[in-house]
Amino acid sequence: MKYSQFDLSHKYFVITGASGLLGKEHAIALLDINANLILTDINLLKLKLIKKKLSRLYIKSKILIYKMDVSKEKSISKVVKKLKAEKINLHGLINNAAIDSKILKNNKMTNTDKFENISLASWKKHFDVGLTGAMLCAKHFGKLILSNKKGGVIINVASDLSVIAPNHQIYKKGTFKPVMYSVIKHGIIGLTKYISTYWNNKKIRCNAISPGAVENGQSKNFINKLRKQIPLNRLANKNEYRGALQFLCSDASKYMTGQNVIIDGGRSVW
Numbered sequence: 309m310k311y312s313q314f315d316l317s318h319k320y321f322v323i324t325g326a327s328g329l330l331g332k333e334h335a336i337a338l339l340d341i342n343a344n345l346i347l348t349d350i351n352l353l354k355l356k357l358i359k360k361k362l363s364r365l366y367i368k369s370k371i372l373i374y375k376m377d378v379s380k381e382k383s384i385s386k387v388v389k390k391l392k393a394e395k396i397n398l399h400g401l402i403n404n405a406a407i408d409s410k411i412l413k414n415n416k417m418t419n420t421d422k423f424e425n426i427s428l429a430s431w432k433k434h435f436d437v438g439l440t441g442a443m444l445c446a447k448h449f450g451k452l453i454l455s456n457k458k459g460g461v462i463i464n465v466a467s468d469l470s471v472i473a474p475n476h477q478i479y480k481k482g483t484f485k486p487v488m489y490s491v492i493k494h495g496i497i498g499l500t501k502y503i504s505t506y507w508n509n510k511k512i513r514c515n516a517i518s519p520g521a522v523e524n525g526q527s528k529n530f531i532n533k534l535r536k537q538i539p540l541n542r543l544a545n546k547n548e549y550r551g552a553l554q555f556l557c558s559d560a561s562k563y564m565t566g567q568n569v570i571i572d573g574g575r576s577v578w
């Protein structure tokens with residue numbers, strides 16, 4: 309077979325928040341180009357179901373699952389220890405876990421907080437997962453990638469809200485995308501740039517991917533308001549980030565580091 313720049317055969321990748329909507333899509337993206345996976349999340353039950361399903365479809369790839377809380381350094385270290393014991397040559401990390409508010413069918417939003425009412429506890433909780441968690445995973449799994457002579461990649465999952473502010477008018481009156489989300493996603497880009505220059509000579513590339521909103525059972529009212537802000541006039545399908553992830557994780561992007569790949573139907577252009 310002709311060498312494909314996209315092929316990830318024999319390469320292991322850790323995905324955090326792998327039980328969620330996009331975590332599973334990232335897993336499929338990498339399995340489609342022959343990667344081996346270490347899927348992690350706080351929700352072990354969902355991880356088990358995902359492993360069962362994917363193992364049947366991708367019989368040549370190895371899929372390991374671990375319960376791991378990205379906000380707890382000990383929990384991350386435990387997984388690192390297990391990977392070392394298994395002699396796993398880690399190639400990549402997808403920093404995907406975050407607390408992300410969801411718009412429900414009835415137009416209500418989970419984790420909505422008026423800026424004036426934000427509690428420090430809520431601010432810290434979101435940061436612990438979305439930003440500190442990403443840093444801790446980069447630190448620990450990055451060290452493991454460094455021990456791999458061929459180097460590897462770290463991909464940080466940001467959002468279109470890493471480059472634009474939320475338009476509060478699209479949400480139900482009185483509900484708001486919490487301020488933490490905006491600040492965390494801008495911070496993720498800072499983390500990406502930092503790692504890309506810090507490990508520039510160690511063969512670790514670090515890039516971010518910034519998805520726009522995925523259509524996933526939100527109220528019609530919300531979808532209609534949001535799609536008018538998007539040049540392509542629709543929200544994303546959950547599988548539309550797979551190609552970008554494959555590009556960023558493989559040699560197809562080997563001259564690229566420190567960048568933010570924005571895939572938002574053009575929303576941030578307007």
Ligand SMILES: NC(=O)c1ccc[n+]([C@@H]2O[C@H](COP(=O)([O-])OP(=O)(O)OC[C@H]3O[C@@H](n4cnc5c(N)ncnc54)[C@H](O)[C@@H]3O)[C@@H](O)[C@H]2O)c1
Nearest residue numbers: 325327328329330350377378404405406467519520521522
């Ligand atoms: N879905 C979208 O429309 C969208 C758009 C832009 C960006 N994103 C980003 O994509 C990523 C994934 O989003 P999603 O829609 O799949 O979210 P999701 O809520 O479906 O999944 C998030 C996952 O993270 C896990 N998680 C939460 N706290 C954790 C912790 N402490 N340690 C480990 N895992 C933890 C959850 O159990 C869940 O499985 C997030 O970074 C999100 O900000 C999503």
